[in-house]
Amino acid sequence: MNLRKVNEEIFIADDTIVRCGDAEIEFLKRQAHTSARKRARICAHKTNEDALHEMLIVIAAASYIRPHRHVSKSESFHVIEGEVDVAVFDNAGALTDVIELGARGSGRNFFYRLSHSAFHTLLIRTDYLVIHEVTNGPFDRAGSVLAHFAPAENDLDAARAYMHEVSAQVARHLGRSAA
Numbered sequence: 711m712n713l714r715k716v717n718e719e720i721f722i723a724d725d726t727i728v729r730c731g732d733a734e735i736e737f738l739k740r741q742a743h744t745s746a747r748k749r750a751r752i753c754a755h756k757t758n759e760d761a762l763h764e765m766l767i768v769i770a771a772a773s774y775i776r777p778h779r780h781v782s783k784s785e786s787f788h789v790i791e792g793e794v795d796v797a798v799f800d801n802a803g804a805l806t807d808v809i810e811l812g813a814r815g816s817g818r819n820f821f822y823r824l825s826h827s828a829f830h831t832l833l834i835r836t837d838y839l840v841i842h843e844v845t846n847g848p849f850d851r852a853g854s855v856l857a858h859f860a861p862a863e864n865d866l867d868a869a870r871a872y873m874h875e876v877s878a879q880v881a882r883h884l885g886r887s888a889a
Contacts, residue, residue, distance in 0.1 A: 713752065719745040721752045728754040730766045733869040735791070735840055742838065747863065748773035758849035766790075769832065769839045776802075777831040781845055785793035786823035789813050795880050796822065799829040803859030805879045814836035829857045833877055848851035 711729060713721040713852070720742060723730075734752060736754040741750035748770035769775070777799055778781045787796075800806050806828075812818030824830065861868035 711752075718748045719747060720862050721750070722756060723754050724748050724756075726862070728752075729792055730754075731889075734766060735768065738766065739838055740769045741772075743770045755847065758847065760847045763843075763845050763847045763849060765843045766845055767839075769834055769841075771834045771837055771839075772854050773832075773834065774863055774873060775832050776863050776869070777816050777829045778811070779806070779827045779829045780845070780858075781827055781843045781853045781855060783827075783853060784825045785822060785843060785845040786821065787811065788842040788844075789818075789820045790842060792836035792838055793818060794835060794876075795833040795838050795843075795884075797831050797833060797880055798824075798877055799831075799857065799859070803829070803857065805876070805883055808872065810884070826854075829855075831860070831873075831876065833873065833880060872889075 711734065712724040714724050721795050734815075738750045738752065742862055744746055748846060749768065750765040751765045753763070753765050777797075789811045791813050793816060795811075796809040797805055798807040798809070807823050810818045811822060812820060814820045863869065866887060
């Protein structure tokens, strides 16, 4: 597959027909391992203006995804490999729901769609999470609202402490002991 590098974590598939398999997943794992934010993606859509955005994404467990919400967008994940808890929050930062996801055969749901604008983050439960994400375009950074109740991505100590607390809240919500 012909890939055009946008930056250390974003690649655009330039082929007319996009095919992704084990080789692309292994490539993305290597990229995620070395990228600053510990994630990498291959975009099947060609531009930010496309009406439909489809991405093969690998996220390492060490990645912090600040809770955010999308204005006027839906997103869906299909888990290919790994396990993740999607934590959903109200506007004040209180945990309202947890979606346990995993690859087919894991005993967890392998697909979810978030159709309304709710703050959410990912707690990755395996070394890597591999997902096929679909959302509507066009991409507009202003269409994503970062949660005021969560630390910035560049505040690593605060982010680590915050995610430890979110993990404990998720465990309580699910009625299990904290990991």
